[in-house]
Amino acid sequence: MKFHEQFSEIERAILEERARRAVGVVRDARQDESINVLIAELQSEAYAVPVAMLTAVYEDLSIVSVPCTPAFVSGVANIRGYILPVLDLGELLGIPYSAENQASALFVVTNENMTVALKVNRIGDIRSFAEDQLSPIPANFDLAQSVYIAGILPDDTPLLDLNILLSDPRLIVNETLS
DSSP: OOGGGGSOHHHHHHHHHHHHHHHHHHHHHHHHOEEEEEEEEETTEEEEEEGGGEEEEEESOOOBOOTTOOTTEEEEEEETTEEEEEEEHHHHHTOOOOTTSOOOEEEEEEOSSOEEEEEESEEEEEEEEEGGGOBOOOTTOOOTTGGGEEEEOTTSOEEEOHHHHHTOGGGOOOOOOO
16 A cells, blocks of 8 residues: 555645645745845945944945055945954955945945955945855956955855954964964
């Protein structure tokens, strides 16, 4: 006897209806898996940043430069009483600097290891995409640090992987003194 033969016709109809509803719930759940991103402009190029990792966004905040730091360190900023390092996202990504595109916006990102402010030219709007719409990075993608890109959104905007960016060994300061 097959498994489905142990049920009456009415019971099979009920089970089939339950199965159809369960499949619908799974499809709806997949559609609800979305990525909310903030669009940041770097030298007239757009990049998406996951909103889940953002702590705050600021425009026209004063940055104090720090001598003897790598080029990607713009300085430090006092953000709500905390002194945070400010990193130039364009410099980290290897995007050539252009004087006409002066950076005037910061967004604070945090993960389990650190909190930093990333400097960009301009902050755009927030968009939402389904996770399954994320495309892999094309082979001809022309960015020096493509390792920081999690994928490409349907509107061709690269999605930054901030966890990988914040894990970059260049950001770790050697605390041992000789």
